[in-house]
Amino acid sequence: MTLTSLLPELAAHETGSCLVTRGQTALLTYYREEHMADSLAKINSCTKSILSALICIAIDREILPHWDTPISTFFPALLQSSDKRKREITIAHLLTMSAGFRWNEFGGLNSFPVMTKQPDWVSHVLELPMADSPGTVMVYNSGCSQLLSAILRQASGLSTAEFAERYLFGPLGIQNYSWETDPGGNHTGGFGLKLTPPDMLKFGQLFLAQGIWEGQELLSREIVQQALKPALTATAPVQAEYGWHWWISEITGETAAGAAVSLPYFYALGFGGQYIAVVPGLEVTAVVTFDKIKRRSQQVHIFRTLIAPLLLRTL
Template sequence: MGGGLWALTAGCAPVMARVGALPPGVAPALLADGYRDGLTRSTPEAEGVSSEAILAFLNDVDAAGLELHSFMLMRNQKVVAEGWWWPYQPGRVHITHSLTKSVTAAAVGLAIDEGRFGLDDKVVSFFPEYVPADASENMRAMTVRNLLTMQCGHDKETSGSVWRPIDTPWAAEFFKIPVPHQPGGHFQYTSAASFMLSAIVSKTTGGSMADYLAPRFMEPLGIDRWHWDSSPGGVSPGGNGLSWNTSASLKLGAVHASGGLWNGNRILSEEWVKAATTERTPGDEDGAYGYQWWMGPGSAYLALGLFSQFAIVFPEHNAVLAIFAAIKGSKKIKPYIWKHFPAAFGAPSQPGAAAAELKTRTASLRLLPPLAATTSPVAASVGGRRFAVEANDQGVEWLSFDFADGACTYRMHDANGEHAVTAGFSDYLEQDTSMTGNRLHHEYRPPSQRVVAGARWTAPDTLEMAWQFVDTAFRDTLVCKFAGGAVTVDRSVNVNSAEMRLPLLTGRMA
């Protein structure tokens, strides 16, 4: 994936230089992070899993050109196979998108079991300050149960990308949405319903849902690397906004697979786990739905996030599959999942040649291909010069390129200030950046995000950079063409819910 994109182009000389002194906070990306998740390891065949089937799954996904970032497979509470496509690594957190909803369901179950509210409580009863005086009968009839099953009566989906730019309380925005259908009947998948579940947990516990879950769910499961965004008013966005690592997704599935137990300790009630993971509505073309969990073939059920983030539970086989990816449309990968799982599960057996091949394969997975350093004489004439950018819809005022020590630092100034990314020509460089990217990144706009960046000259006048935002599904590609004291910058992304390419920026030397 991406190998063709980074093939050397004639006219640009490869060099052997490595990076020298780098800007503060910038360093070569590590090949391994040494993270320990506390889980027990075993081999596939020892737990009755076919190494050959796992390999066939990976081969099918690769042949289809689908971009995986990581996977972990567990059976009998033991990890039997796992892999990360570098620069993704075990310790890195990754945006889960709507996989978050199934974590929200856990919080709701805990709060209900603590007696803080009930399934049939009316949603309006929690937020009288936001309910319009002329609220419809349907709005007033909506219950917590209706939110859980995505049957709150809405006619359209409200994506997290719609509310993220809004500064007013999102609970107030919820009550502005028309409710044309009687709650409990019409199914409409919407992050607005999940947000309100989080808001109800916050209202009844006195803190954010993230704070509520920390001692009750995260800490007992050993989930130690996670972050949950916050909405105006400090409410966790229940439909999205959670970032954690691959093992955390696996643990989410595992605690449900065991009926709410973890290492012999009760985390969720068995009654809640059964209720949440039982079909409650036929749903839509993506499948039937429970309480913030999707139903799969047979007895399988899954937490599912945008761009194909998965935690899939196969309860009859005591197995869980966790996946992070950058695939627009889970329908592209689901056929390969259901083709090989649960068929891969059987009785314990002796390992064969496939077991060794799987171990070798998963130890050498890579998303970004190695760099072959290139140079161009253009660098000397444009390096350190500021380019004033023509009027544009991104608010970019100027940009510049600094070439030093085997790297290029790209700087851009917009209404939010100056932003920089340093890309290596021989080594990918890792750093935190404030570089604006929300339009290409499903409207996520964190103040800082981690990026691994590489650069190459594809022609004497063309500089290309790859920015892998390793806490997300997103990889931006910048193609910068220099000619006659001017530069054009073409920025695109590997996956997004909206535009895939920003309008071209044109700058001229100041």
């Protein structure tokens, strides 16, 4: 059975696009409407994984210091905080969502919607009370991503989008994109980026190739491996391990011969079922986008429940 057998189901779920490749060879190319191949898709929190790559590039190029550097280097006001734990927060803690801020991404007093209503998003996050010691608990937090975007801008002297154009989008041939900013001019670190599905696929293929694109090293193999190393276990918004703004899990199923199999994979996940998934053991990269989110409970699982089982049967 080939992946093209999924076309009726993808259409039934009102999938916007679904692209699957093995290496550079297309296994499935689906667009609900032909123009979607060239149209910008709202990738939501997949933005976080793009930002992570930019932070990796900045560390590789020594534009940013080592990931264990305290963020008070960039936000010295934290040194005056009455809570000493804020002085311990590092770049890595932001990347692994373990900074320790009291935060509820999906509601409550310290939530993502509250941040987006502030005149200064960065100060708002930095001034939040602490709930945990840095590095101990993963709490999904788009505020951490916003701090990373601000740090990258401060360290490089470029906006996050300009940095991306120079070191990531340019080499990948990504020209068509849109990226929101906060009131302070920082590009949104946790959401707000729009890319075409083929360009999302390029990004996943870059990480499948351990940072190499058309013979050029955009990210070092060492930092790619660090970014994809499970750091902490998360329970929300999904149950999985979490690395540097990447989700890390396993796909399980049966081979064509009926043998049980489990393969590790990593993925970027955006609200409403946006996916960039990479299965190194199969050399597979997959992209799923949706522009209709009324049935998101089904959309979020398109890769794991529909695509992954068929991929495993190719073994």
